[in-house]
Amino acid sequence: MIQLADVGEAAVVNRYLQRVPVDLDAMAADLGLEVERSPLSENIAGKLVRDARARAGYRIVINSRDSSRRQRFTFAHELAHYMLHRDLVDEVVDNALYRSPNLGDDMERQADRFAAQLLLPANEVRRAYAREKALARLAELFDVSDQALRIRLRELRLAP
Numbered sequence: 001m002i003q004l005a006d007v008g009e010a011a012v013v014n015r016y017l018q019r020v021p022v023d024l025d026a027m028a029a030d031l032g033l034e035v036e037r038s039p040l041s042e043n044i045a046g047k048l049v050r051d052a053r054a055r056a057g058y059r060i061v062i063n064s065r066d067s068s069r070r071q072r073f074t075f076a077h078e079l080a081h082y083m084l085h086r087d088l089v090d091e092v093v094d095n096a097l098y099r100s101p102n103l104g105d106d107m108e109r110q111a112d113r114f115a116a117q118l119l120l121p122a123n124e125v126r127r128a129y130a131r132e133k134a135l136a137r138l139a140e141l142f143d144v145s146d147q148a149l150r151i152r153l154r155e156l157r158l159a160p
């Protein structure tokens with residue numbers, strides 16, 4: 001379960017965390033966000049920008065040149081910025097290391113952690129890991145990179 005200051009938003013998010021791979025497009029649409037996949041410069045992973053046409057007032061832009069699993073991590077990272085940091089900054093432009101000029105490293109780490117919670121919900125990871133230990137198959141199940149999966153398994157104390 002994800003906790004957010006906005007209880008309604010948390011309810012929407014938690015509904016999508018019950019089925020994997022987590023449907024980020026449906027979650028974003030439900031939150032009122034516009035999502036755009038465009039070829040960006042190779043040192044930009046993604047952005048969160050203002051968009052008056054979006055119900056939520058924001059658009060997430062994902063670098064479509066990246067691999068699909070990396071694009072999913074970018075998507076989740078920008079969703080995290082929207083939910084956690086939108087009142088602090090007007091827009092976020094994340095470089096390839098998921099760092100942006102106008103947010104501190106602690107907030108970027110917070111967005112990374114939150115992204116992992118969205119892509120790899122704790123309950124679902126524990127349940128899947130009880131049946132399946134092969135990293136490649138688990139990564140496929142959640143549609144995440146092996147690296148993101150390994151970090152999350154450590155975080156949940158399921159693997160060393």
Ligand SMILES: [Zn+2]
Nearest residue numbers: 094098108111
């Ligand atoms: Zn970021």
